[in-house]
């Protein structure tokens with residue numbers, strides 16, 4: 001392996017130390033702690049894992065954290081009423097509704113119902129619009145976390161070719177927008193690739209910065225990566241693995257060993273972008289709290 005690891009643990013711990021210190025200052029000044037709420041509907045193993053991690057991390061920086069669990073049978077109207085309650089509760093600074101939602105609930109309606117000032121996932125179209133216009137706002141937590149990581153390692157982005165694989169609303173689209181904006185990190189020439197892209201290798205071999213958010217475990221191998229590239233792996237898929245006591249292991253969208261042999265920097269899975277998503281969420285929650293005051 002020749003690549004340097006972009007270590008989500010180191011960066012997220014550093015950011016959490018900063019957040020913890022800021023919160024301690026607010027509390028010393030007589031303010032209450034920031035309060036983050038996570039809503040989870042139904043039983044999804046991966047969602048439970050994410051939400052448990054969000055709760056643990058928000059508490060570790062001194063935030064109040066509440067998880068609201070509702071049964072799979074909750075109706076859309078009931079969830080929208082719950083969101084209305086969270087929107088108007090002055091003791092709550094930010095909240096997220098964990099995705100995926102049960103099929104009978106329209107996730108778009110739910111996203112639109114969240115008050116933009118409390119939308120610490122950065123999913124509301126009002127926040128998307130501000131982001132696209134380059135106006136300071138709550139950014140989607142995963143792309144924001146990736147920016148924070150690039151910044152921590154002082155990775156040069158200006159003038160670089162950045163290829164984003166994936167066009168989801170929560171990662172691919174905002175990531176491409178942020179990497180092309182006139183700021184640091186940014187100022188890249190961005191190409192977005194997706195499932196209908198012909199000759200993917202043509203693009204990836206020219207990518208100085210490669211962000212992979214396809215959701216396909218280990219789809220990008222070292223042979224299609226430009227030597228010296230910075231490789232950001234957003235994937236976290238549970239793959240059956242009889243050799244693991246849990247019965248599964250977590251795979252990224254990048255084949256780590258072959259990619260690390262050619263890249264200059266690479267994020268591991270786990271221990272990379274997943275931790276940065278949490279850091280992005282905590283930064284957003286602190287921002288929502290400080291903006292409100």
Ligand code: GUN
Nearest residue numbers: 096097098099100121141
């Ligand atoms: N499901 C997978 N990732 C996320 C996320 O960042 N936020 C929410 N709310 N749901 C998710």
